[in-house]
Amino acid sequence: MLLEEEKEVLMEMGRRQREESDQDQSDDTLSLLTFCLGKEWYGVPLSQLREITKIPTITPVPGTPDYILGVAHHSGEILSVIDIKPLIGLDKTTFTEKSRLLIPRTDDEPVGLVIETVQDIVEIMHEKIEPYFLQSEGKQKGYVTGQIQIGEVLLGILDLEKLLLLE
Amino acid sequence: MPGSLRDKEYKVDILAFKAGKACFGVELKQILRVHRYAPEEVFKVRNNVAEVITTLTRDKVEFPLIGFNEILGLADQKRETEGRATIIVVKSDDGPIGIIVDEVEEFYSLSPRELYPLPQRIRRLLPLTYIWGLGLISDRPLLLIETNNLPGIRDKNLINWTQLSTKADQLEPNLIPKRL
Numbered sequence: 001m002l003l004e005e006e007k008e009v010l011m012e013m014g015r016r017q018r019e020e021s022d023q024d025q026s027d028d029t030l031s032l033l034t035f036c037l038g039k040e041w042y043g044v045p046l047s048q049l050r051e052i053t054k055i056p057t058i059t060p061v062p063g064t065p066d067y068i069l070g071v072a073h074h075s076g077e078i079l080s081v082i083d084i085k086p087l088i089g090l091d092k093t094t095f096t097e098k099s100r101l102l103i104p105r106t107d108d109e110p111v112g113l114v115i116e117t118v119q120d121i122v123e124i125m126h127e128k129i130e131p132y133f134l135q136s137e138g139k140q141k142g143y144v145t146g147q148i149q150i151g152e153v154l155l156g157i158l159d160l161e162k163l164l165l166l167e
Numbered sequence: 168m169p170g171s172l173r174d175k176e177y178k179v180d181i182l183a184f185k186a187g188k189a190c191f192g193v194e195l196k197q198i199l200r201v202h203r204y205a206p207e208e209v210f211k212v213r214n215n216v217a218e219v220i221t222t223l224t225r226d227k228v229e230f231p232l233i234g235f236n237e238i239l240g241l242a243d244q245k246r247e248t249e250g251r252a253t254i255i256v257v258k259s260d261d262g263p264i265g266i267i268v269d270e271v272e273e274f275y276s277l278s279p280r281e282l283y284p285l286p287q288r289i290r291r292l293l294p295l296t297y298i299w300g301l302g303l304i305s306d307r308p309l310l311l312i313e314t315n316n317l318p319g320i321r322d323k324n325l326i327n328w329t330q331l332s333t334k335a336d337q338l339e340p341n342l343i344p345k346r347l
Contacts, residue, residue, distance in 0.1 A: 059301075059308045060189045061285075062239035064292045070189075071286065071301060071308050078301060078308060080286045109286050167288070 079112040183272040187241025232265040
Protein backbone atom coordinates (compact mmCIF):
# COMPACT_ATOMS: atom_id res chain seq x y z
CA MET A 1 0.00 0.00 0.00
CA LEU A 2 1.34 3.39 -0.99
CA LEU A 3 2.03 6.00 1.63
CA GLU A 4 0.54 9.47 1.25
CA GLU A 5 3.98 10.88 0.50
CA GLU A 6 4.61 8.28 -2.19
CA LYS A 7 1.23 9.05 -3.78
CA GLU A 8 2.09 12.74 -3.91
CA VAL A 9 5.46 11.98 -5.49
CA LEU A 10 3.81 9.74 -8.10
CA MET A 11 1.17 12.37 -8.84
CA GLU A 12 3.86 15.00 -9.29
CA MET A 13 5.88 12.67 -11.57
CA GLY A 14 2.77 11.99 -13.66
CA ARG A 15 2.01 15.72 -13.96
CA ARG A 16 5.56 16.47 -15.08
CA GLN A 17 5.58 13.63 -17.61
CA ARG A 18 2.28 14.80 -19.09
CA GLU A 19 3.59 18.36 -19.35
CA GLU A 20 6.77 17.16 -21.05
CA SER A 21 4.70 15.04 -23.41
CA ASP A 22 2.50 18.04 -24.31
CA GLN A 23 5.61 20.14 -24.77
CA ASP A 24 7.11 17.58 -27.14
CA GLN A 25 3.91 17.50 -29.16
CA SER A 26 3.63 21.29 -29.54
CA ASP A 27 7.33 21.51 -30.44
CA ASP A 28 7.15 18.85 -33.12
CA THR A 29 3.66 19.22 -34.51
CA LEU A 30 1.42 21.97 -35.77
CA SER A 31 -2.39 21.90 -35.83
CA LEU A 32 -3.84 23.49 -38.94
CA LEU A 33 -7.37 24.42 -39.95
CA THR A 34 -7.54 23.57 -43.64
CA PHE A 35 -9.63 25.12 -46.38
CA CYS A 36 -9.67 25.73 -50.10
CA LEU A 37 -9.23 29.16 -51.71
CA GLY A 38 -9.91 28.93 -55.42
CA LYS A 39 -7.99 25.88 -56.59
CA GLU A 40 -5.36 25.99 -53.86
CA TRP A 41 -5.40 24.43 -50.41
CA TYR A 42 -4.32 26.36 -47.37
CA GLY A 43 -4.01 25.83 -43.66
CA VAL A 44 -3.94 28.27 -40.74
CA PRO A 45 -2.23 27.34 -37.47
CA LEU A 46 -4.93 27.03 -34.80
CA SER A 47 -2.64 28.99 -32.50
CA GLN A 48 -3.32 32.07 -34.67
CA LEU A 49 -7.08 31.75 -34.25
CA ARG A 50 -9.20 33.01 -31.41
CA GLU A 51 -12.45 31.57 -32.71
CA ILE A 52 -14.14 29.84 -35.64
CA THR A 53 -17.81 30.66 -35.95
CA LYS A 54 -20.76 30.60 -38.34
CA ILE A 55 -21.21 33.60 -40.60
CA PRO A 56 -23.12 36.30 -38.69
CA THR A 57 -25.35 38.98 -40.21
CA ILE A 58 -23.03 41.21 -42.20
CA THR A 59 -23.89 44.84 -42.91
CA PRO A 60 -22.11 45.97 -46.08
CA VAL A 61 -20.36 49.36 -45.97
CA PRO A 62 -20.64 51.21 -49.30
CA GLY A 63 -17.47 52.78 -50.64
CA THR A 64 -15.09 50.14 -49.31
CA PRO A 65 -12.95 47.81 -51.47
CA ASP A 66 -14.45 44.50 -52.60
CA TYR A 67 -12.52 42.47 -50.02
CA ILE A 68 -14.35 44.29 -47.21
CA LEU A 69 -17.68 42.52 -46.82
CA GLY A 70 -18.85 44.89 -44.11
CA VAL A 71 -19.30 44.89 -40.37
CA ALA A 72 -20.82 42.29 -38.08
CA HIS A 73 -21.64 41.96 -34.41
CA HIS A 74 -20.22 38.96 -32.60
CA SER A 75 -20.00 38.33 -28.86
CA GLY A 76 -20.36 41.96 -27.89
CA GLU A 77 -17.88 43.40 -30.36
CA ILE A 78 -17.96 44.78 -33.87
CA LEU A 79 -15.87 42.92 -36.44
CA SER A 80 -14.63 44.16 -39.80
CA VAL A 81 -15.50 41.26 -42.06
CA ILE A 82 -12.95 40.50 -44.76
CA ASP A 83 -13.21 38.19 -47.73
CA ILE A 84 -9.79 36.56 -48.08
CA LYS A 85 -10.24 35.57 -51.73
CA PRO A 86 -10.25 39.03 -53.37
CA LEU A 87 -7.46 40.02 -51.00
CA ILE A 88 -5.21 37.48 -52.71
CA GLY A 89 -6.52 38.19 -56.19
CA LEU A 90 -9.27 35.57 -56.50
CA ASP A 91 -13.00 35.92 -57.21
CA LYS A 92 -15.28 36.81 -54.31
CA THR A 93 -16.37 34.09 -51.90
CA THR A 94 -19.59 32.22 -52.54
CA PHE A 95 -21.25 31.47 -49.23
CA THR A 96 -22.04 27.82 -48.51
CA GLU A 97 -23.21 25.77 -45.54
CA LYS A 98 -19.57 25.11 -44.77
CA SER A 99 -18.57 28.79 -44.84
CA ARG A 100 -17.13 30.02 -41.59
CA LEU A 101 -15.75 33.17 -40.02
CA LEU A 102 -12.22 32.92 -38.64
CA ILE A 103 -11.43 35.41 -35.90
CA PRO A 104 -7.64 35.68 -35.56
CA ARG A 105 -5.88 36.51 -32.33
CA THR A 106 -4.82 40.11 -32.66
CA ASP A 107 -3.84 43.08 -30.53
CA ASP A 108 -5.41 45.27 -33.19
CA GLU A 109 -9.15 45.76 -33.79
CA PRO A 110 -10.98 42.43 -34.11
CA VAL A 111 -11.51 41.17 -37.61
CA GLY A 112 -13.46 38.28 -39.13
CA LEU A 113 -12.12 36.43 -42.16
CA VAL A 114 -14.66 34.67 -44.33
CA ILE A 115 -13.66 31.24 -45.57
CA GLU A 116 -15.80 29.71 -48.31
CA THR A 117 -15.48 26.07 -47.23
CA VAL A 118 -13.72 24.98 -44.10
CA GLN A 119 -12.47 21.44 -44.52
CA ASP A 120 -10.74 19.88 -41.53
CA ILE A 121 -8.20 20.19 -38.75
CA VAL A 122 -4.97 18.31 -39.38
CA GLU A 123 -1.86 17.83 -37.29
CA ILE A 124 1.40 17.95 -39.16
CA MET A 125 5.05 17.44 -38.25
CA HIS A 126 7.12 20.61 -38.34
CA GLU A 127 9.96 18.77 -40.04
CA LYS A 128 7.77 18.06 -43.07
CA ILE A 129 7.09 21.74 -43.78
CA GLU A 130 8.94 22.97 -46.87
CA PRO A 131 9.52 26.50 -48.14
CA TYR A 132 6.62 27.67 -50.27
CA PHE A 133 7.03 28.43 -53.96
CA LEU A 134 4.26 29.23 -56.36
CA GLN A 135 5.15 26.62 -58.96
CA SER A 136 3.63 28.35 -61.97
CA GLU A 137 5.48 31.61 -61.45
CA GLY A 138 8.35 30.44 -59.29
CA LYS A 139 7.95 33.26 -56.78
CA GLN A 140 6.97 33.36 -53.13
CA LYS A 141 3.88 34.84 -51.53
CA GLY A 142 4.71 36.70 -48.35
CA TYR A 143 1.61 35.52 -46.51
CA VAL A 144 2.40 31.83 -47.11
CA THR A 145 5.10 30.72 -44.73
CA GLY A 146 5.54 27.16 -45.96
CA GLN A 147 3.94 24.20 -47.63
CA ILE A 148 3.35 20.55 -46.88
CA GLN A 149 2.31 17.62 -49.02
CA ILE A 150 -0.58 15.69 -47.46
CA GLY A 151 -1.48 12.78 -49.73
CA GLU A 152 -2.23 14.31 -53.10
CA VAL A 153 -2.87 17.77 -51.67
CA LEU A 154 -0.22 20.47 -51.47
CA LEU A 155 -1.16 22.66 -48.53
CA GLY A 156 0.10 26.24 -48.19
CA ILE A 157 0.47 27.47 -44.60
CA LEU A 158 -0.98 30.93 -44.18
CA ASP A 159 0.23 33.63 -41.82
CA LEU A 160 -2.90 35.65 -41.11
CA GLU A 161 -0.99 38.63 -39.74
CA LYS A 162 0.97 38.93 -42.99
CA LEU A 163 -2.16 38.30 -45.02
CA LEU A 164 -3.88 41.29 -43.43
CA LEU A 165 -0.92 43.46 -44.42
CA LEU A 166 -2.11 43.06 -48.02
CA GLU A 167 -4.94 45.50 -47.30
CA MET B 168 -33.19 52.83 -11.34
CA PRO B 169 -30.39 55.36 -11.92
CA GLY B 170 -29.17 53.14 -14.75
CA SER B 171 -32.51 53.16 -16.52
CA LEU B 172 -32.83 56.91 -16.04
CA ARG B 173 -29.41 57.35 -17.54
CA ASP B 174 -30.36 55.17 -20.51
CA LYS B 175 -33.49 57.21 -21.05
CA GLU B 176 -31.55 60.44 -21.02
CA TYR B 177 -28.96 59.33 -23.54
CA LYS B 178 -31.03 57.45 -26.06
CA VAL B 179 -30.48 58.28 -29.70
CA ASP B 180 -33.62 58.17 -31.83
CA ILE B 181 -33.07 56.97 -35.36
CA LEU B 182 -35.05 56.02 -38.43
CA ALA B 183 -33.78 52.83 -40.07
CA PHE B 184 -33.95 52.42 -43.81
CA LYS B 185 -32.66 50.08 -46.48
CA ALA B 186 -30.73 50.98 -49.60
CA GLY B 187 -29.15 48.35 -51.77
CA LYS B 188 -28.09 45.51 -49.51
CA ALA B 189 -27.16 47.80 -46.64
CA CYS B 190 -29.15 49.05 -43.67
CA PHE B 191 -28.76 52.61 -42.51
CA GLY B 192 -29.98 54.80 -39.71
CA VAL B 193 -30.43 58.55 -39.67
CA GLU B 194 -30.98 60.53 -36.52
CA LEU B 195 -34.52 61.85 -36.14
CA LYS B 196 -33.10 65.29 -35.41
CA GLN B 197 -31.80 65.40 -38.97
CA ILE B 198 -35.13 64.46 -40.56
CA LEU B 199 -37.73 66.98 -41.65
CA ARG B 200 -40.23 64.55 -43.12
CA VAL B 201 -40.69 61.20 -44.79
CA HIS B 202 -43.05 60.56 -47.66
CA ARG B 203 -43.73 58.75 -50.91
CA TYR B 204 -43.59 60.50 -54.23
CA ALA B 205 -44.77 59.74 -57.74
CA PRO B 206 -42.59 60.48 -60.79
CA GLU B 207 -44.93 63.30 -61.94
CA GLU B 208 -44.21 65.22 -58.75
CA VAL B 209 -40.58 65.62 -59.70
CA PHE B 210 -39.04 67.92 -62.27
CA LYS B 211 -35.55 68.98 -63.13
CA VAL B 212 -34.11 72.37 -62.37
CA ARG B 213 -31.97 74.07 -64.98
CA ASN B 214 -28.23 74.15 -64.45
CA ASN B 215 -28.26 71.27 -62.04
CA VAL B 216 -26.71 67.92 -62.77
CA ALA B 217 -29.54 66.17 -64.57
CA GLU B 218 -29.39 62.66 -63.25
CA VAL B 219 -29.01 63.70 -59.65
CA ILE B 220 -30.95 66.85 -59.04
CA THR B 221 -34.67 67.12 -59.30
CA THR B 222 -37.18 68.89 -57.15
CA LEU B 223 -40.40 68.00 -55.56
CA THR B 224 -43.54 70.03 -56.14
CA ARG B 225 -45.64 68.67 -53.30
CA ASP B 226 -46.60 71.36 -50.77
CA LYS B 227 -45.28 73.96 -53.23
CA VAL B 228 -41.76 73.60 -52.02
CA GLU B 229 -38.60 72.77 -53.86
CA PHE B 230 -35.61 70.90 -52.71
CA PRO B 231 -33.00 68.76 -54.39
CA LEU B 232 -33.64 65.08 -54.53
CA ILE B 233 -30.79 62.62 -54.71
CA GLY B 234 -30.72 58.86 -55.11
CA PHE B 235 -29.06 57.38 -52.04
CA ASN B 236 -28.06 54.25 -53.93
CA GLU B 237 -26.66 56.32 -56.76
CA ILE B 238 -24.40 58.55 -54.69
CA LEU B 239 -23.07 55.57 -52.75
CA GLY B 240 -22.69 53.32 -55.78
CA LEU B 241 -25.20 50.79 -54.50
CA ALA B 242 -27.45 48.52 -56.57
CA ASP B 243 -30.14 50.14 -58.72
CA GLN B 244 -32.83 51.96 -56.83
CA LYS B 245 -35.78 49.74 -56.07
CA ARG B 246 -38.99 51.54 -57.00
CA GLU B 247 -41.80 50.90 -54.63
CA THR B 248 -45.19 49.62 -55.66
CA GLU B 249 -47.48 51.79 -57.81
CA GLY B 250 -44.50 53.63 -59.23
CA ARG B 251 -43.87 55.52 -56.00
CA ALA B 252 -40.64 55.70 -54.09
CA THR B 253 -39.82 56.68 -50.53
CA ILE B 254 -37.89 59.80 -49.71
CA ILE B 255 -36.49 61.07 -46.45
CA VAL B 256 -36.12 64.83 -46.36
CA VAL B 257 -33.15 65.73 -44.20
CA LYS B 258 -31.56 68.92 -43.01
CA SER B 259 -28.22 69.96 -44.42
CA ASP B 260 -26.12 73.07 -43.88
CA ASP B 261 -27.37 74.46 -47.20
CA GLY B 262 -31.03 73.52 -46.93
CA PRO B 263 -33.36 70.52 -47.02
CA ILE B 264 -32.42 67.60 -49.23
CA GLY B 265 -34.59 64.68 -50.23
CA ILE B 266 -32.92 61.29 -50.22
CA ILE B 267 -34.55 58.50 -52.19
CA VAL B 268 -34.22 55.23 -50.30
CA ASP B 269 -35.38 51.69 -51.05
CA GLU B 270 -37.45 51.14 -47.96
CA VAL B 271 -38.07 52.84 -44.65
CA GLU B 272 -38.08 50.34 -41.79
CA GLU B 273 -38.81 51.60 -38.30
CA PHE B 274 -37.95 54.09 -35.61
CA TYR B 275 -35.56 52.89 -32.93
CA SER B 276 -34.28 54.38 -29.69
CA LEU B 277 -30.71 53.27 -29.16
CA SER B 278 -28.99 53.35 -25.79
CA PRO B 279 -25.25 54.06 -25.55
CA ARG B 280 -24.54 50.34 -25.16
CA GLU B 281 -26.10 49.79 -28.59
CA LEU B 282 -23.84 52.35 -30.25
CA TYR B 283 -20.40 51.41 -31.56
CA PRO B 284 -17.73 53.31 -33.46
CA LEU B 285 -17.03 52.26 -37.02
CA PRO B 286 -13.86 50.11 -36.98
CA GLN B 287 -10.75 52.12 -37.86
CA ARG B 288 -9.85 49.51 -40.48
CA ILE B 289 -13.00 50.49 -42.40
CA ARG B 290 -13.08 54.17 -41.50
CA ARG B 291 -9.67 54.77 -43.05
CA LEU B 292 -10.87 53.27 -46.35
CA LEU B 293 -13.80 55.66 -46.72
CA PRO B 294 -13.19 58.89 -48.61
CA LEU B 295 -15.79 60.73 -46.53
CA THR B 296 -16.88 60.36 -42.94
CA TYR B 297 -20.56 60.04 -43.75
CA ILE B 298 -20.88 57.13 -41.29
CA TRP B 299 -20.54 58.42 -37.75
CA GLY B 300 -21.11 55.10 -36.01
CA LEU B 301 -22.98 51.83 -35.83
CA GLY B 302 -26.26 51.13 -34.09
CA LEU B 303 -26.99 47.60 -33.02
CA ILE B 304 -30.50 46.26 -33.56
CA SER B 305 -30.98 42.57 -32.75
CA ASP B 306 -27.38 41.70 -33.62
CA ARG B 307 -27.58 43.60 -36.90
CA PRO B 308 -25.36 46.68 -37.19
CA LEU B 309 -26.96 49.71 -38.85
CA LEU B 310 -24.74 52.31 -40.47
CA LEU B 311 -25.56 55.62 -38.80
CA ILE B 312 -25.15 58.39 -41.34
CA GLU B 313 -24.36 62.07 -41.08
CA THR B 314 -26.38 63.52 -43.95
CA ASN B 315 -24.18 66.61 -44.29
CA ASN B 316 -21.21 64.43 -45.17
CA LEU B 317 -22.86 62.24 -47.78
CA PRO B 318 -20.92 61.95 -51.03
CA GLY B 319 -22.58 64.18 -53.62
CA ILE B 320 -23.75 66.67 -51.01
CA ARG B 321 -20.36 67.52 -49.60
CA ASP B 322 -17.69 66.62 -52.13
CA LYS B 323 -19.10 66.81 -55.64
CA ASN B 324 -20.93 70.10 -55.39
CA LEU B 325 -23.72 68.70 -57.54
CA ILE B 326 -26.45 70.90 -56.21
CA ASN B 327 -26.99 74.38 -57.58
CA TRP B 328 -28.74 75.90 -54.61
CA THR B 329 -29.32 79.24 -56.30
CA GLN B 330 -31.89 77.55 -58.54
CA LEU B 331 -33.97 76.53 -55.57
CA SER B 332 -36.29 78.78 -53.65
CA THR B 333 -36.88 76.74 -50.49
CA LYS B 334 -34.89 77.31 -47.35
CA ALA B 335 -34.72 74.86 -44.50
CA ASP B 336 -37.00 76.90 -42.25
CA GLN B 337 -39.80 76.83 -44.83
CA LEU B 338 -40.35 73.15 -44.32
CA GLU B 339 -42.46 72.20 -41.36
CA PRO B 340 -41.00 69.24 -39.52
CA ASN B 341 -43.28 66.26 -40.01
CA LEU B 342 -41.65 63.26 -38.44
CA ILE B 343 -44.71 61.04 -38.54
CA PRO B 344 -44.66 59.49 -41.99
CA LYS B 345 -48.37 60.08 -42.72
CA ARG B 346 -47.91 59.53 -46.40
CA LEU B 347 -46.18 56.18 -46.15
